[in-house]
Amino acid sequence: MLVDSHCHLDFPDFADDLDAIVARAATAGVERIVTISTRVKRLDSLLAITARFPNVYCSVGTHPHQADEEDGISSEELIALTKKPKVVALGEAGLDYFYQKSSRAAQERGFRAHIAAARATGLPLVIHTRDADEDCGRILDDEMVRGPFKAVLHCYTGGRDLAMKAIAHGLSISFTGILTFKNSQSIRDIAAELPADRIMVETDAPYLAPGQYRGRRNEPSFVVETAKVLAETRGVSLEEIARQTTENFFKLFDKVPRPDAKAA
Numbered sequence: 550m551l552v553d554s555h556c557h558l559d560f561p562d563f564a565d566d567l568d569a570i571v572a573r574a575a576t577a578g579v580e581r582i583v584t585i586s587t588r589v590k591r592l593d594s595l596l597a598i599t600a601r602f603p604n605v606y607c608s609v610g611t612h613p614h615q616a617d618e619e620d621g622i623s624s625e626e627l628i629a630l631t632k633k634p635k636v637v638a639l640g641e642a643g644l645d646y647f648y649q650k651s652s653r654a655a656q657e658r659g660f661r662a663h664i665a666a667a668r669a670t671g672l673p674l675v676i677h678t679r680d681a682d683e684d685c686g687r688i689l690d691d692e693m694v695r696g697p698f699k700a701v702l703h704c705y706t707g708g709r710d711l712a713m714k715a716i717a718h719g720l721s722i723s724f725t726g727i728l729t730f731k732n733s734q735s736i737r738d739i740a741a742e743l744p745a746d747r748i749m750v751e752t753d754a755p756y757l758a759p760g761q762y763r764g765r766r767n768e769p770s771f772v773v774e775t776a777k778v779l780a781e782t783r784g785v786s787l788e789e790i791a792r793q794t795t796e797n798f799f800k801l802f803d804k805v806p807r808p809d810a811k812a813a
Contacts, residue, residue, distance in 0.1 A: 550578055550579075550580050550791060550792075550795050550808070551577070551578055551579045551580070551750065551772055551773060551776055551791050551794070551795060552579065552580065552581040552582070552583075552749075552750075552772075552794070552795050552798045552799075553574065553579050553581075553582045553583070553750075553751055553752050553754070553769035553772045554583050554701070554703075554723055554749050554750070554751045554798050554802070555583060555585050555641075555675065555703050555704070555723060555725075555751035555752065555753055556582060556583070556584055556585065556751065556752045556753060556754040556755075556767075556768075556769050557584060557585060557587065557753070557754065557755065558570070558571075558582070558584040558595075558598050558605065558754075559584060559591065559594045559595050559598060560755055562755035562766055563754075563755065563768075567598070567601075570768050570769065570770075571602050571604070571605065571769070573768065573769075573770040574768070574769035574770045575604070576770070577769075577770035577772075577773050578773070578791075579769050579770060579772055579773070580604060580808050581604055581605075581606070581798070581805055581808075582602075582604060582605045582606070582769050583605075583606050583607065583608065583637065583638065583802065583805070584598055584599070584605060584606070584607045584608075585607070585608050585610075585638075585640065585641050585675055585703075586607060586608045586609045586610045586611075586612075586640070586641070587610075587611070587612035587614070587615060587641065588611060588612070588615050588618070588619060589609055589610065589611055589619055589622050589626070589627070589630070590619065592607075592609050592630060592633075592636075595607040595608075595609075596633060596635065596636075599635040600635075605635075606635050606636075606637045606802075606804075606805050607635055607636055607637070607638075608636065608637065608638035608639060608640050608641070608675055609627060609630045609631060609633075609636050609638075609639060610627070610638075610639050610640035610641055610642045610663055610674075610675070611642055611659050611663070612641055612642070612645075612677060613642065613643055613644055613645040613650075613651060613656040613659065613660070613677055614645060614648065614650040614651060615650075615651065616651035616652070616655040616656040616658070616659045617650075617651040617652055617655045618651070619659070620651075620655045620658065620659065622659070622662065623662060624662045624663070624665035624666040624669065627639060627662065627663060627666035628666050628669050628670055631666070631670050631672055637672065637802050637804040637805050638672050638673045638674070638675055638802060638804075639663045639666050639667045639670070639672055639673070639674045639675065640663055640674050640675030640676065640677070641675040641676065641677040641703060642659050642660050642662075642663035642674065642675070642676065642677065643656070643660050643676045643677040643678045643681075643685065644656050644657070644660060644677070644678050644679070644681035644684055644685050644688075645677060645678075645679045645680070645681065646679065646680040646681040646684075647679045647680040648679075653684075657684070657688065660676075660688060661688065661692065664688075664692045664698055664700075667698040667699060667700060668692075668695070668696050668697070668698040671699070672699070672804060673699040673700055673701060673721075673801045673802055674698060674699065674700040674701075675700070675701055675703050676700050676701065676702045676703060676720075677703060677704070678702060678707060678711070679706065679707075682707045682708050682710065682711040685707075685711060686710070686711050686714050689714060689715065689718055689720075690714070690718075693718050697718075697719065699719075699720075699801060700715075700720045700721070701720065701721040701722065701723050701749060701801060702715050702720060702721070702722050702723070703723045703725075703751060703753070704723065704724075704725045704727065704751065704753050704757070705722045705723060705724055705736065705739070706727060706736060709738075709739055709742075712739050712743065716743065716744060716747055720747070721747045721748070721749055721797060721801055722739075722743060722747060722748060722749070723748070723749040723750065723751045724736070724740055724748070724749070724750055724751070724775060724779060725750075725751055725752060725753045725757045725759070725775060726752065726753075726757040726758050726759030726760065726762075726763070726767065726771065726774065726775050727757055728740060728759070728775055728778050728779060728782070729759040729760040729763075729774060729775060729778045730763070737778075737782045740779060740782050740783065741782050741783055741784075745783075745793050746793070746796075746797060746800075747797065748779070748793070748794060748797060749794050749797050749798055749801070750772050750775045750776050750779060750790075750794050751772065751775075752767050752768065752769055752771055752772050752775070753767070754766070754767035754768050754769055754771070755767050755768070758771055759771055759774040759775045759778070760774045760778070761774065762774065776790050776791060776794065777790075779794075
């Protein structure tokens, strides 16, 4: 069994064949999918998808690209929305200094509001961080002093220092198809070093298709390819990576029922 802990099933790329995509994931052994929010104001579209598919869950949050657009959404608003049964996480929120589609000040305000909501609810925060290691680390240090919270640094492409800081704070790190790219040796080096109980896999579909699928639209079934490379990188079997990353997912995303549990 595998889990795609991060994809975007509400994106237009999937509109025409969503049923087939979810079916292919199940055939590939991907038994849980979390479709991740990028705009709080579009949560209804995610909830509609989760209502169609028993094995699909969602988060609620504002991507840093939309931080200006949704500036001012409070932690209290986020907390209220997490009461929906299939909302199992906050985010994705954080910092993106590569594209900088929103101001850094708005990104930081949004990031901190999501952290406050994660702390209050006990749900994990899905953190997006790109080209912002120093500020991300500073905010994590600052916020952990205020009280612990659960989080995963998704689609990890940062440096070793931020990865180890996240681990020291009790956070998890998730890898996408980027792990499989030839020029991603530095990411594989980090992946090899991390504690086994803190690693997860994801697709970030429709983006970042791994290995043999590179250049195509990504989809949840392709998470198997990332898991294969993670297994090779860590010198263990695919079966062990599948077991470990799935266990890590259920421990972090503990609102998601396990396959042997009664569905939400």
